[in-house]
Amino acid sequence: MKLDILAIAAHPDDVELSCAGTLMMEKRLGKTVGIVDLTRGELGTRGTPESRAQEALDALAVMGLDVRENLELPDGFFRNSQEHQLAVIKAIRRYRPEIILTNAPADRHPDHGRAALLVKESAWLSGLRKIETLDDGLPQQAWRPKYVFHFIQDRYLEPDFVYDISPVMDQKVAAIRAFRTQFDTVPDDEPQTYISTPGFLQSIIDRARALGKNIGVEYAEGFISEKMLGVPNFNSFIQNVT
Numbered sequence: 709m710k711l712d713i714l715a716i717a718a719h720p721d722d723v724e725l726s727c728a729g730t731l732m733m734e735k736r737l738g739k740t741v742g743i744v745d746l747t748r749g750e751l752g753t754r755g756t757p758e759s760r761a762q763e764a765l766d767a768l769a770v771m772g773l774d775v776r777e778n779l780e781l782p783d784g785f786f787r788n789s790q791e792h793q794l795a796v797i798k799a800i801r802r803y804r805p806e807i808i809l810t811n812a813p814a815d816r817h818p819d820h821g822r823a824a825l826l827v828k829e830s831a832w833l834s835g836l837r838k839i840e841t842l843d844d845g846l847p848q849q850a851w852r853p854k855y856v857f858h859f860i861q862d863r864y865l866e867p868d869f870v871y872d873i874s875p876v877m878d879q880k881v882a883a884i885r886a887f888r889t890q891f892d893t894v895p896d897d898e899p900q901t902y903i904s905t906p907g908f909l910q911s912i913i914d915r916a917r918a919l920g921k922n923i924g925v926e927y928a929e930g931f932i933s934e935k936m937l938g939v940p941n942f943n944s945f946i947q948n949v950t
Contacts, residue, residue, distance in 0.1 A: 709775060712739040714805035714853075716796065718823035719749040719783070720764040721887045724771075725912055726859035727809045729873025729880045730929050732771050736876075742775035743768065744799045746823055747783035754898045755889030767886035770879060775803070784819060788826045796830035798841045801848040808856045813932065816862040824858055828934075831856050858932040860915075867930025869937065870919050872946060874926040877916060884909060 713734050715723045723731070723743050735741045745764065748757040755763075761778070768776045779795050786792050800808070810827040811820040833839055835852025842848065860867060873880065884891055889898075892909045902908065913927075920928040923946055939945070 709740065709742070709803065711742045711774065711803040711805045713741045713807045713809065714744060714800070714803050715742070715809040716744045716746065716799070716823075716827045718746050718786075718811055718817070718819040719752070720745045720747075720760045720778070721749070721767075721884070721890055722811060722820070722861070723809075724767050724880070724883045724887065726812075726861055727929055727931075728767075728771055728883050729876050729916070729927070730809070730859075730871045730931075731773060732876040732879055733871065733873055735771075735773060741773045742803060742805075743773060743777075744796075744803075745776070745778045746781045746786060746796075746826075747819070748778060748780055749783055751783040752890070753901045754893070754904060755887075759889050760887070763887040763889065767883040770883040770886055786819070786822065786826065788822065788829060792826060793830045793833060794839075794841060796827060797834045797839065798843060798848065800831060800834040800853070801841060801851045802843055804851045805853050806855070808853045809859055809931070810856060811858065812861040812863070812865060813858050814863065814865070820861055828856050855933065855935060858934075860930045860932070864915070865930075865932060867919070868933045870923055870928040870930045872920065872923065872925040872928050873916065874920060874928075877913075877927040880916075881909070881913065884912065 717723045749760045750757040811823040813824045814821045837850040893904045916927040
């Protein structure tokens, strides 16, 4: 399946927290949209790899996207190595996205910045035809996406652009809550964590509200681009009524 947009993230739930609204809005516009999780999140304090896998599928159903797969790289220990680059290259060549969304270039969790570099470099290398990869035993064609954008995660980073997600904000929250072992939980037989308190989920909503306010909409998600962006005309700018 060729995708228009592919989100590649370190852990199941990274996408839901950071760019689910954008993916759903693009899906509404008729785009084909998918997710590749690099790891199973097996080092997470709460839940299990099996529960996280089911929650990822539940979140996908909430978002209504086209495909999701997990590369099963080692949580906490994946590296920007040839082995792991080739795994990401195979996924990029399988889906041939025009745009990739990936982790923040620096963040509280060290996996996020490491994933950002791994995905960015793999996206470039994927366009080199002399790098040979196979999918189900068949040679893959070289493919390089037009853009790689980094979403914003726990630490605030100044975005290069923001995307209005107001129509799907409730759906975004529902997709986050699909990760029942991770978010907005009450004390139970597992320890509370930084992300399991109700205040953490509220901070995600507040961040989206703050970004939206800057462009005169209710909610937005922000992205960082290392590539210069252009517009075809001034009509591409959203009207800021504030």
